[in-house]
Amino acid sequence: MLADRLLKHVLSFSLRGTKLPKGVHVLDPFNGPHADEVLRIVTTFHTKYYSDDRPRTLMLGINPGRLGAGSTGLSFTDTKRCESDLGIPVTGLRTHEPSSDFFYRMIRAAGGPDTFYGQLYVHAICPLGFVKKTSVGSPEERGDPAVFHKSAQGPLQETLHRSGPIGSAINLNYYDDKALEQAVTPFVEQWLRTLVKCGMRTDRVLIIGTGKNASYFSKLNERLGLFEQVVALEHPRYVMQYKARSMDLYIDKYLTALQAVGSS
Numbered sequence: 185m186l187a188d189r190l191l192k193h194v195l196s197f198s199l200r201g202t203k204l205p206k207g208v209h210v211l212d213p214f215n216g217p218h219a220d221e222v223l224r225i226v227t228t229f230h231t232k233y234y235s236d237d238r239p240r241t242l243m244l245g246i247n248p249g250r251l252g253a254g255s256t257g258l259s260f261t262d263t264k265r266c267e268s269d270l271g272i273p274v275t276g277l278r279t280h281e282p283s284s285d286f287f288y289r290m291i292r293a294a295g296g297p298d299t300f301y302g303q304l305y306v307h308a309i310c311p312l313g314f315v316k317k318t319s320v321g322s323p324e325e326r327g328d329p330a331v332f333h334k335s336a337q338g339p340l341q342e343t344l345h346r347s348g349p350i351g352s353a354i355n356l357n358y359y360d361d362k363a364l365e366q367a368v369t370p371f372v373e374q375w376l377r378t379l380v381k382c383g384m385r386t387d388r389v390l391i392i393g394t395g396k397n398a399s400y401f402s403k404l405n406e407r408l409g410l411f412e413q414v415v416a417l418e419h420p421r422y423v424m425q426y427k428a429r430s431m432d433l434y435i436d437k438y439l440t441a442l443q444a445v446g447s448s
Contacts, residue, residue: 185236185237186234186238186382187231187234189383190383191230193378193379194226194311195223197312202368202371204364208316208317209315210313210314211313213248214257222257225272229258229270233302237383238302240303240305241304241385242304242307242389242411243305243306243307244401245260245306245419246309246310246357247309247313247314247358248311248313250355253313256279260281260284260287261284262281263280269292269297282420283420283421285420285424286420286434287420289431289435290435290439303442304390309358309400310368310372313355313356314358315354316356357397358372359400369404372404373408376404376410377410380410386410386412387411387412388411389410390415392417392418392419393417393418393419393422394416398416415444417437417438417441
C-alpha cells in the first residue's frame, strides 16, 4: 500500500554524510524529546489517509518549521489542527502555527481532510528543517518542542540534546544560506526521486512558495525531469503575515489548483 511505501521513506531519510555550515543545526522531530509521539502521529496519519494504492499529486513546501512539521512530523500541521481536523490526539506538546491555520481553512474549503488527502500528499522539498544559533537563550528557555539534531557528519556529527544551552535559535530555510542550499541539494534530489517512486503522479506538482522555493525547485526539476508541470502557490505564512484580509482570495487560488488536479 501507499502508506507502507511512504512510511518506509519518511522514517528513513538522513543527512548523515552532509557537512552543514557552521552554526546551522538540523530540526528533526523524529529524534527529539517527543520522538515516540511524533512517530505515532505520523504513522496514524499515513495509515488513515493512504491505505490504498491510488497515486497522489505531490504538494511541496519549503522545509519543516519548529511549530508545524517540526512538532508533529506533518507538513503545515500544528498540534491544534492535528487534533481538531485530523482527529489525531497529541500528548505532551502544544503548538499553534499561523500557516497551519490557513492550510486547514483551505482543506475544509476543499471538502475536508478525507477529500484533500485522497488527492494529494503534502511534504517539503527538504524534509528536514534547520535552525540557526544566535547569541542568547536555550531551547528550554524558548520552550521549543523539537530537538536540534546534528545528524550530519564532520563538525556536526554528534547530537545536540536539550540538556545544555546553545543560544537562541531561529528557523532557517534551506535557501536562506547559499552554502546550506548547496550542501543539502544532493540529499534533496535523492529524497524527491524516491518520494515520486512511492506513488506520486508526475503530470504536475504543486509548490508552496512562489519566490525562492519555486525558483529552486523549477531548476531542480529541469535537471531531474520529475514532473511535467510546476504550479506555484503563495506560502501560507506570507498570506497570514501580509495578506490576511485577502485570505479568501488565496484560498480560492489553492482551490482552483486543486480542481485542476481533480479534473486531470
